[in-house]
Amino acid sequence: MTDSSPARVLSDDELDLLELALGGAISPAALASALAGAAVGPLGTSRTATVLTDAENTPLARLTAQDDGGAGLEPLKPLATAVGPQWDPAVRRPAREVRAEVAGTAGPQEDADVLGLLVTEAPTRDEADAAVRLAAGADLVLLLVPAARRAPGHGTVGAPGLVRAAHGLAADLGARSGRRPVTVVVPWPGAASVGTAPGAPALTDVAAAYGARRTETLTDHRTPATAQAVTALPQVHDDAVRALYPQASAAEVTRAAGGARRAGAVVFFTGLSGSGKSTVARALAAELEDDGLGTTLLDGDEVRHHLSKGLGFDRESRETNVRRIGYVASLVARHGGIAVAAPIAPFAQGRAEVRALAEQAGGRFVLVHVSTPLEVCEARDRKGLYARARAGEIPDFTGISSPYEEPTDADLVIDTTDVPVAEAVERVRRHLTAVLG
Incomplete structure (x- = not known):
């Protein structure tokens, strides 16, 4: 029997939000609010539910937005997965499952110190050192890696690289502190427009849904010198060229490098x-x-x-x-x-x-x-x-x-x-x- 509910084809960013909602990291109401805020495609009310689909029109979930601000969410089909470290089921787990594990490990007591470290960029040495300091005395450390379905901008470390870097940080932190943190991949919209839509959650709130009781973003612990060096990285090649060549030659070498391309x-x-x-x-x-x-x-x-x-x-x-x-x-x-x-x-x-x-x-x-x-x-x-x-x-x-x-x-x-x-x-x-x- 065919479902007569209107359908909404979700973008990659919206699929990330749906995965969060299905895993218990955000409420169905927050999902409904974020999708309504994006203002793309139909969204049902308490009288008309909306079937949420992927780009292949696979029905993934049925969302019913209630007039009182609440919402219902019924899963229909599993979300499609892919390959790569960000899709490893050992680290990409529903929030409710991670939260239950945290409660069993650190204990349900309110004063248990569960630290969530947000790995939003490839960690520098500054951040690796900061992670050791921040983890001191914590009952449990969650290494939370926001991973977007959408492809990153050119020159930006994407989800696979970010997860590999996080695994390296976890090993380093375990060796230096004596306790290896729990690494968790968190689906997260790559577009600021969705992440900041009305009703969309803050990343710190999502971290709390995974069981973190205090949250630190590692990039906040970069020294000004390191931050400046990271920002200047794209200029390193040009600076080296200018140091090696006289002005006219440098201009030609830079032009040739900029125009070089491989076969498509x-x-x-x-x-x-x-x-x-x-x-x-x-x-x-x-x-x-x-x-x-x-x-x-x-x-x-x-x-x-x-x-x-x-x-x-x-x-x-x-x-x-x-x-x-x-x-x-x-x-x-x-x-x-x-x-x-x-x-x-x-x-x-x-x-x-x-x-x-x-x-x-x-x-x-x-x-x-x-x-x-x-x-x-x-x-x-x-x-x-x-x-x-x-x-x-x-x-x-x-x-x-x-x-x-x-x-x-x-x-x-x-x-x-x-x-x-x-x-x-x-x-x-x-x-x-x-x-x-």
Whole structure:
């Protein structure tokens, strides 16, 4: 039976807030207030609940905002996960679970000293020293790492790097204080606009929901000299160039360095709905971004929502959608970036056109066929699309009422039935590294 409630497609920042709410770190009312403050898409009232979905239109939760300011939140499907240290279930745990562990370890007494250290940037030596001082005498230390789903700005340490740095800090703190802290990844919006929306929580309040009874942000403990040195880091290369070369030569060396770029690439996933191509593509894009490579993710459902809004699912519309994806991907590759695309792309002709566009732009092209069998895809179906297609509710559904032409020219073939996401990502990364040289 189809849910008639209006749907709200959540951004990455809003998915972080939803994960916090489902884990017990913020209240459903705070989530409803933050989403209403963002003023994007419908939000129900006590008379009309809202189904919250991800960009793939998977129903994740049903939110009912009450007229009295309260709200109800009903989970529907698990949120999609990816690979990388920020997704390790050993550290990415619901707030209620961490809070219960804290109470069992430090005790429920009000005077128990549970210190929450917020790791919002890669810690400097100053902050490592400060962590030792701050942890002295604490009954328990939580190392809280805010991690956003959205990609960081260029030159900024993103969630994977931040978690790795936090693990290093935890080991150092354990060695110097005799007690290793509990490291916890906290979903946190990457955009200030959502994080400061009316009703959105403060990070210190979220830390308290995880069990911290006092909270310190490590960057607050940088010395002025260290803060100045961190700010000046981008200028170090230019300063070194000016010290080595006379003015005219320095200008040319700087200009050449600024214009240097590597060859771009298009990594194009194709496969049935539910094959796992979007999951692998998202994880690959995050890993490449963490490697410092400028990466653009062009996922099928998100492209449909923006670039190809209004197109149908007949053959001509499908081919148009794939051509549009290919054109945008080729522009990314032309300028030295890496485009990762994950449409179904059921027809060989459309895939060939995308390959030609990428190569004409001077980019490398990698076709990945996610060959997961139809019966496995159908069994996994999170959105109930296959059942609706078999019932005749969705015409032109690939694999049911519309054909899928299996590639004969794929660079990689991966069946996610028995290949874990992390291994699939590593296979693609190895191949891409070899292609790019």
